[in-house]
Amino acid sequence: MRVLVTGGLGFIGSAVIRHLVADTDHEVLNLDKHTYAATSGSVAAVAASDRYHHEEADIADGVAVADILARFRPDAVVHLAAESHVDRSIDGPGEFIRTNVVGTYELLQAARDHAESRWVLDRLRFVHVSTDEVFGSLGAGDKPFDPSTPYDPRSPYSASKAAADHLARAWFETYGLPTMVTNCSNNYGPFHFPEKLIPLMIIKALAGEPLPVYGDGSNVRDWLYVDDHAAALVAVLESGTPGRTYTIGGNAERSNLEVVQAVCDLVDAAVGDEVGGRRSLISFVEDRPGHDWRYAIDASGITEELGWRPSVGFEQGLARTVDWYLANEWWWRPLTELRYQGQRLGTARVG
Numbered sequence: 001m002r003v004l005v006t007g008g009l010g011f012i013g014s015a016v017i018r019h020l021v022a023d024t025d026h027e028v029l030n031l032d033k034h035t036y037a038a039t040s041g042s043v044a045a046v047a048a049s050d051r052y053h054h055e056e057a058d059i060a061d062g063v064a065v066a067d068i069l070a071r072f073r074p075d076a077v078v079h080l081a082a083e084s085h086v087d088r089s090i091d092g093p094g095e096f097i098r099t100n101v102v103g104t105y106e107l108l109q110a111a112r113d114h115a116e117s118r119w120v121l122d123r124l125r126f127v128h129v130s131t132d133e134v135f136g137s138l139g140a141g142d143k144p145f146d147p148s149t150p151y152d153p154r155s156p157y158s159a160s161k162a163a164a165d166h167l168a169r170a171w172f173e174t175y176g177l178p179t180m181v182t183n184c185s186n187n188y189g190p191f192h193f194p195e196k197l198i199p200l201m202i203i204k205a206l207a208g209e210p211l212p213v214y215g216d217g218s219n220v221r222d223w224l225y226v227d228d229h230a231a232a233l234v235a236v237l238e239s240g241t242p243g244r245t246y247t248i249g250g251n252a253e254r255s256n257l258e259v260v261q262a263v264c265d266l267v268d269a270a271v272g273d274e275v276g277g278r279r280s281l282i283s284f285v286e287d288r289p290g291h292d293w294r295y296a297i298d299a300s301g302i303t304e305e306l307g308w309r310p311s312v313g314f315e316q317g318l319a320r321t322v323d324w325y326l327a328n329e330w331w332w333r334p335l336t337e338l339r340y341q342g343q344r345l346g347t348a349r350v351g
Ligand SMILES: NC(=O)c1ccc[n+]([C@@H]2O[C@H](COP(=O)([O-])OP(=O)(O)OC[C@H]3O[C@@H](n4cnc5c(N)ncnc54)[C@H](O)[C@@H]3O)[C@@H](O)[C@H]2O)c1
Pocket: 006, 007, 008, 009, 010, 011, 012, 013, 031, 032, 033, 034, 035, 036, 037, 038, 039, 057, 058, 059, 060, 079, 080, 081, 082, 083, 084, 085, 099, 103, 129, 130, 131, 132, 161, 183, 184, 185, 186, 187, 188, 193
C-alpha cells in the first residue's frame, strides 16, 4: 500500500512510520507541518529508506493537501497530525480548532476528491486517530469506554478532537469515504515530547528538580506503550472495517501519583541512588482547570475483530522508557533548551 501518514514527525506518528518502514512493505509519505512538537530525529532510523518520503505542509491548507494527494496517490491515510497537549489548548484553543477541526476537514475533502473513481474509493482506507478524552471523565466504578460510549468532551483539546471524529464519521455516512475512527488511551514511550507527564517527570527527576503533580495526583489514566498503539493502527489500516470505531487501550490504569512514584524509583535505580529517594521531589500543585478524573478503555472489540492486544506491560514499558531517556539525551536535551523549558502551562481560567 501507499500510505500517507499525517503528523509523522510527532510522538505516535513517528512510531507508526518506524513500524511501517521497518516491518512492512508499504510505501510511506510523511506529511507534517513541523510544529514545536515535531522532530526529524524521531524518524532518523528509517529516513534513508527508499520507501520513506517527507513533505512539509499544513493539513489546514486545502490546496497543498490536495496537491500532495494528487502526486502521491495514497491507498491509505493514517491521520495523526494534531495539536495534542491539553494544557496548551487551555492557553490557546484557536490553533486546536484550526489544525484539529479545519485540518481534518481539509484532509477528508482532499481524500474525497482523490477517491473520485470507484476503483480508488473501494481500495482507500482513512484511519482517523483520536483519543479517549472525547468521552469525558469516568468515576471510580464506571465501566470503561467502548465504541458505543456517548461523547462528552470537556477541554478545548478533547472538544476539537470530538468535532474531528464526527466529521470523519459523517464523511463515511454521507460520501461513502471509507473512514475508521480509533480512540486511544494515554501513550508513553520513546520520542515523547518533554511537556507530557512521563518524559517531563523523567527529565526533572534526573535533574533533581521538583516534580509537579496536579491536584492530589489521584487522576487515573490507562497507559499504552506507543509501539503497541502503532501496531494497533496498522492492524486497523490493513484489516479494519470502514465506518467502524475502535477503542484502543493498555489495560493499565494507574493514578498520576503512582506513575510519578514509579518514575522516581526507576530513575533512582538507573543512576545508582537509593530507591525511593526521589519520591521526596514530588510536589502537589494547583490542579488543571476541568481536569478529567479517570479514563479507561475496553479494547475487547479490536481484540475480537483484529486479534490485536497490548504486548508490553506498564512496568516493563516504563522501565524501557526511562532507559531510553537516559540513553538518548541527544534527542531531548535540545528540546528542553530551545522549545520547552518545563514551565507550567494551562492555568488560564475565567473566574
Ligand atoms: N499522545 C497520546 O497519548 C495520544 C493518545 C490518544 C490519541 N492521540 C492522538 O494521536 C495523534 C498524535 O498524537 P501525538 O502525541 O503523536 O502528537 P504530537 O504533538 O507528538 O505530534 C503531532 C504532530 O502533528 C504535526 N502537526 C501539528 N499541526 C499540524 C498541521 N496543521 N499540519 C500538519 N502537521 C501538523 C506536528 O508537527 C507533530 O509532528 C493526535 O491526533 C492525538 O490527538 C494521542
